[in-house]
Amino acid sequence: MAKKFNVVVVGVGAVGIEMLRVLRQRDFPVAQLKVLARSARDIEVDGVTYPVRKAAPEEFDGANLALFAGTEGEKGAAVTYAKEAISRGAIVIDNGADFRMDPKVPLVVPEVNPDDVDWNEGLIANPNCSTIQMVVALWPIYRRSKITRIIASTYQSVSGTGRSAIRELREQSPLVLDGRLDEVRCEAYPHRIAFNCLPQIGSFKEMEYTTEEWKTRRETHKMFHDDSIKIASTTVRVPVFYAHSESIYIETEEPLPVEEVRKIMEEAPGVVLQDDPANSVYPLPADAAHCDDVFVGRIRKDPDIETGLHLWVVSDNLRKGAALNAVQIAELLIEKEIL
């Protein structure tokens, strides 16, 4: 009989709901499933009703695996309950940013650095959504020829902020179309998101880059085990519901022909190549929404820099960018008999 596990999912917002969906779709070996949030109620996902219990330390008794998809920060789910879950014997996989840069916490994308799970001390972090799709596409290129520089510009969907921002774009859009601008309320973002682009994700930190932009750099360095890569990004929120898009410029040590990069992408795990520009074939967030893969296209040489390449990378931030990656880490733990 295959082993089954007592699983706790914490949080039933945008990521938590997707987590329940992914566990069911991938037939994850669940013995008992418990769903926790700030308040108790029943929720329905794809016709299945899940009873939600109010989170408390004792709710982790008997858990083997705890998948955290709760709000970040001081009063957030992981800061409040992750250690409680670990002390009760569970392995925690956290979607938030609270522990990602902790040197004792592996930050893992299974296609990139699966062996980092080996040194976990009970907690494994899922990287930031826009970083995950970027590293899935870039790691196979890096393995062929070291990437020395990355410049990324992102076009990130509102579901990356969570359910409140999805609601806000829904509510603002008809008001803007009707010209009722004075009725538009902005709570999720400092400005209106409907029919707009906001060059701010997170708050402004060192050197006037945002917290999201620092994540692109620091999390990539940590997963690639290479702090020497020059990385800068501009992260932009756009009025798209699901899937992030990224324009990525890289420089490699050796010049790589476009055809070779296309072949690398075709063979890369988790990547789908959509690159036939003459027929307007390239990745689109509307197509990538609710899909598992990282879609790559528009691969082309830089006109001036011999070792420079441009790529367009799109993926669903709630699937590979969050819930799917977390469940894949759990599957890896089973494969390695860590769980």
Ligand SMILES: NC(=O)c1ccc[n+]([C@@H]2O[C@H](COP(=O)([O-])OP(=O)(O)OC[C@H]3O[C@@H](n4cnc5c(N)ncnc54)[C@H](OP(=O)(O)O)[C@@H]3O)[C@@H](O)[C@H]2O)c1
């Ligand atoms: N959205 C993305 O694309 C994405 C991608 C990667 C990582 N993440 C990370 O994933 C996490 C969840 O994001 P989200 O977008 O799903 O947020 P969300 O839609 O705002 O949902 C947050 C959920 O967390 C629960 N929660 C908050 N504080 C809690 C606590 N102290 N104890 C138990 N549950 C608590 C809330 O419970 P109630 O329902 O009872 O209020 C809610 O269900 C965040 O850390 C986020 O940074 C998100």
